[in-house]
Amino acid sequence: MQTEPAFRAYDPAAIEPKWQSHWDATKAHEVRDDLPREKCYYVLEMFPYPSGKLHMGHVRNYSIGDAVARYKRMRGFAVLHPMGWDSFGLPAEQAAIERGAHPKKWTYENIAYMRGQLKRMGFSYAWSREFACSDPGYAAREQDIFLDLVEKGLVYRKSSMVNWSTGLNTVLANEQVIDGKCWRTGAPVIQKELPQWSVRITHYAEELLQSTYDLPGWPDAVLIQQRNWIGKSIGAEIDFTVDGRADLKITVFTTRPDTVFGVTFLSIAPEHALLDKIVPASHKAAVDAFKAEVRTVSTQDRTGDTAEKKGVFTGAYVISPVNGERVPLYAANFVVADYGTGAVMAVPAHDTRDFAFAQKYNIAVKQVIVADGKEPSALDEAFTEVGTVVGSAQFNGQRSDAAKVAITDWLASSGKGRKTITWRLRDWGISRQRYWGNPIPFTYGQSGGAVPLRKQDLPVTLPDDVRFDGIGNPLEKHPTWATTANDGSPLTIRTATGPEAARRETDTMDTFMQSSWYFARFTCADAKEPLDKKRVDHWLPVDLYIGGIEHAVLHLLYARFFMKALSDVGYGTVREPFKRLLCQGMVCMETYQRDLGDNKKQWFYPDEVDVTVDAKGKVIGAKAKTDGQPVAVGRVEKMSKSKRNTVDPQSLIDTYGADTARLFILFAAPPERDLEWNPDGVIGANRFLKRVWVLVQENLAALRATTAFAGHAKDVTGADQAVVRKVHATIKRATDAMEKDFSFNTTIAACMELMNELKPDTLSAPVFKLGVTTLLRLLAPMVPHITNELWSDLGNDGDLTIAGWPSFDAAQIDADDADYPVQVNGKMRGKITLPRSLSGPALDQAVLAHPDVVAIIAGRPVKKLVVILHKIVNLVLG
RNA sequence: GCCGGGAUGGCGGAAUUGGCAGACGCAGGGGACUUAAAAUCCCCCGGCCGCAAGGCCGUCCGGGUUCGAUUCCCGGUCCCGGCACCA
Structure with a gap:
């Protein structure tokens, strides 16, 4: 006769939506x-x-x-x-x-x-x-806040260089520029100067930096990245006058004022404003050609890995403020106009990059710092460490790090330099020439100045009737939007001479x-x-x-x-x-690919290949189902459509349910680590949930008929006692994981261990029920549907949120006896069991008296006995 | 180049504060049930030697500290992430 299960099957498609509707209807999570x-x-x-x-x-x-x-x-x-x-x-x-x-x-x-x-x-x-x-309510309130920031002086408008697509007539982000061309049209991208709205994040640079030392709950990796990004750099500005032009000076920023006596040339950014005034007619053509060359290259190519360090002599010389020496001025592609002062004093002897540049252009190298106790000698490479100052007038003999301060102070006292702090952090440019963003609440009068809207004139809402042809900003091309006020009248601003027709800012904010x-x-x-x-x-x-x-x-x-x-x-x-x-971490999955040459690859979906494994289950190869030809088992990479290694969560939910998806994803790896997707692992997670389901359903009547054991582990014996101890140990592990490091993977492992011990045949009903209910409570945060369903099947009224997280009693975790592994000279040789209560000399004596230990020692002299309470015994024998 | 993170069985991973390496799961092998398959359940499962008892080796590599090291220290290799002519 066919044996039908006496209970209903696990059916996530039925129970999950039921609980979800319940939570919705009861507003359970408000x-x-x-x-x-x-x-x-x-x-x-x-x-x-x-x-x-x-x-x-x-x-x-x-x-x-x-x-x-x-x-x-x-x-x-x-x-x-x-x-x-x-x-x-x-x-x-x-x-x-x-x-x-x-x-x-x-x-x-x-x-x-x-x-x-x-x-x-x-x-x-x-x-x-x-x-x-994009809700009008949120966007409008953001405009409100924006005006508050304007009021506080935290918003300003300035011109800056942007990537401009000549195909789309719009600004591109750096990552949308590929090989100097527009990612969509392939049209050339040029550097264009455009007025941009900026937010003054640099006003908070110091606080943003200092507070990173007061965020103990953040990963160090993130804090360090932020500190590097903010890039506080303490150094000095030093003024060099242009030779023959006493009215002109070039100010450099340096973090190494201690090496100023070793300057043998200056490098200046090709875009530097002073350059045109300085270059003599004889060198104008060469410098202009260099400037043009630099401009054609995108910023990324110019500053990228492979970019060659290049420069051109400007024909001009500058005078060192410390010793009156006359040194040449070079325009160099590696000097960035908007960092520091856009000009750098070059000390080849003590800066790797300057050294390479000096070699290339045959410029003198002058050593002003030597390793302690050494004499200056010809250098094969720049000496960048701390040492003793030489060749630097009254500073000779000082330690170079002390000389930094001394030289800066000396320069400051004569007005030729000053201590300065520079930041890598730039203000945040928020203008985007796009439609689908929050409008920047500014207007422009006919005189051209930007005027913020008044709060009563907010919000600025996006027009719905726009066309998208991919060229330019639809807001700018809209016939009336920019010139119409919220009440439908022509937009005006107030000026001293009365209202004046105005036009809205058509840029929107960075998302x-x-x-x-x-x-x-x-x-x-x-x-x-x-x-x-x-x-x-x-x-x-x-x-x-x-x-x-x-x-x-x-x-x-x-x-x-x-x-x-x-x-x-x-x-x-x-x-x-x-x-x-x-x-x-990221969610990753194995890839399958075939190299087509020419740097092209063909990617395969997992179900398009057959994988072969060896006798141990190790993957040894794969073939495409279509042609039977081999494909390479690629690296495990972040899921992406282009690599065809994605899994759609929806299909997962449809097949196994939300609880299985949640359980697998929490079990497969700790949260911070990358997670490798494994379809078999998903089945394993589902299998575990089914086992929990069956365990409860099979024993439903017995479970409902009893109450969970509430006594002490010492009140019971045998398997019952072991399970009570296991219950307390598991709660402790799960609680520690939740409170300390969110290691759900080990919590789930602990729950699996507990379930493996829940055998109704060998346990008394109350202890079995304690085990089952503990299991459901511990799993509830991760798999809320199945646990609540089973909780409800057990006859409970409220849900598991009300039932609460279980508490543990540390005193009930450990058995009366403790196991002591016995090592000889650090190698495992056996295991003995002694009362947990033994400690100190009594424990040592019990160890030495134990027959197993006596046998292990076999009469050899014990040179040292190491006994760690409740942990281990190590015998050092001669 | 600089900064940060990592490396443990066939795989994902565990190991509290320096104390039994490999929990838990997956894959694999064997068995039970079944006419059969699926599902389910039970057993085995780091490597080498051994009939066995057991032994030796083993946490990227090489050193060190220690009674004892996956864990701490020094040096190196490889992988991943971030930044990068930043003066």
């Missing part, structure tokens, strides 16, 4: 703003760009965040866990150009679809706080602006004003922020800057946005 802060927790994942559908990187990011959010709720915290959309940006305009879809329509359709996917994953967001950056304060808006998404100071101060800083490390110096630096600026314009007192930062 949170109050008025509870004591110490009972509150704000966990946030980087919000997505609504590109169309979730990718596996999102699933990983949000699975990690959701596990933390649900864990904290189980611990009784009021958890703020919001979600929104980083919805301005270029892909929407690309879609408009390529498919004729309006950016707004395309964006909001994508949002609707992806919101559905997030809900189908069971992520516990406070959906009432959701917004998209990093929106992501710089969205986390603050989540605390008060319903506020009329841009930010509700009280709630901002209540919730911020975010307790845990989770996202990819690729944002280490862009988004994460901008957001830190914005928080300080927001505070300075009155939106709260918090100056750092994120208390703890978790950077998750």
Whole structure:
């Protein structure tokens, strides 16, 4: 007779949507703003760009965040866990150009679809706080904040060089310039000077730098990257007068004022403003030719790896302020106009690059620092270390690091130089010549000056009736938008002589602006004003922020800057946005490829190849199914469509359910590490969930009929006692992982171990129930659907959030006896068991008296006995 | 070039503070159930030697500290990420 299971099968497609509807209907994950802060927790994942559908990187990011959010709720915290959309940006305009879809329509359709996917994953967001950056409400309030920044002097307009596509008539980002050509049209990209709106992030350079030493919850890698990016450099400016032109001086910036007596030439940026005034007629042609040559090369090629260090003698000489020596002035391609002063004093003896340049152009090398106790001698390479100063007048004999200060002070006292700090960090240019962004709330009168809008004239909203042909900025080409006020009348500004016709700024803001304060808006998404100071101060800083490390110096630096600026314009007192930062690794997968020559590769989807393995299961080759010919098993690389190594989360959910997807992704690797996708591993995760399901369903009646064991491990014996101890040990491991390093992989491993010991045949019903209920509670943050379903099947009323995270008793973890591995001279030789309570000399005696130990010693003299309590015994024998 | 991170079985990974290396999972091998397959369950699973008991080797490589090193120190190799003529 056919044996039908007496219970229903595990069917994620049925139970998962059921719980998701329940959470929606009961608004289970909304949170109050008025509870004591110490009972509150704000966990946030980087919000997505609504590109169309979730990718596996999102699933990983949000699975990690959701596990933390649900864990904290189980611990009784009021958890703020919001979600929104980083919805301005270029892909929407690309879609408009390529498919004729309006950016707004395309964006909001994508949002609707992806919101559905997030809900189908069971992520516990406070959906009432959701917004998209392109929502009029958010964009308008950002304009409001922008005007506050203008008021505070943190916004200005200046001309700067940009990559300009001659094909698209628009500015391109550096990464959109390929081989000096436009990525889309292939048209030449030129360097063009354009007025750009900039935000004064450099105003906060020092605070941004110093605070990195006060962010213990951030990974060092990110902090170090930010410090390097900010690039504080302490040195001196030194003035060199132009020979024969007492009215002109060239100021250099150097971090090595101690080597100033060794200067044998100066290098200056080809774009330097003074150059034209200095170059004599005899050298004008050569210098102009060099300038033209430099200009044709894109910045990246000029400063790239392979770029040759080149220069040209300008025909001019400068006079050293320290010894009156006359040294030549070179224009050099490696000197950057907008760093330092755009001119460098060259000391070939003590700078590697200057040394190479001097060799190439046959310029003198003058050594002014020697290794301690050595004499100057001909140099094969630059000596860049600290040493003793020579050839430097009254500074001879000093240590070179001390001479830095002494020489700077001496120069300062005579007005020829000064101590200076330079920064690598530049102000943030936010102008983008694009439609799908937040308009910059400025206008231009007929006289040309830029005038900020008044707050009552906000918001500036994007017109819907725009055409996308891929050329230029649709806002600029719109017939009326730029000249029409919000009430439909012609746009004017007030001047001393009365109203004057005006035209709107048609540039929109960099989308990093929106992501710089969205986390603050989540605390008060319903506020009329841009930010509700009280709630901002209540919730911020975010307790845990989770996202990819690729944002280490862009988004994460901008957001830190914005928080300080927001505070300075009155939106709260918090100056750092994120208390703890978790950077998750990439999601990767094996690739299959065939080299077609010419640097071209053909990539294969995993289901297009057959993989062969050897007797141990090691992959030894692969063949294409279509032609049976070999394909190379490529490296494990970040999932990308071009390499055909992606897995669509939706198909995963459809096949195995959200819980399996979440469990696998949390189990396969710790959060910070790259995760290698493994389809077999997914099956394994699913198998584990099924086993949990069957374990409960098979024993449902017995489980419902009893209450979980609540006594002490010492009250029971045998398998019961072992399981009670295991329960406490597992809770401890899981709790430590959640609190310390979010190592969900080991938490899941511990849960698997616990389940492997839950044998209903050998356990009393109460202990079995303790094991099962503990297992469900520990797994609940990671796989909320199946655990809540089973919890409910066990006859519980409330869900697992209410049931709470279990607590452990450390005293019940360890057995009465302790195992001591026995080593001889550091090599394993046996194992003995002794009472855990033994310690000190009594323990030593018990060890030596143990028959196994006596046998191991075999009469040899014990030179030393090492006994580490509850850990190990090591006998040092002669 | 500079800065940062990493290297552990066939694979992903574990190992608390210097104390039994390889937890847990995947793959692989063997078995049970089945007419058969799938699913499920049980056993084995770092390498070498050995019938076995057991022994030797083993955490990228070479040294060192220590009773004891995957862990700490010194030197090197390779891989990944970031920055880069930044004066």
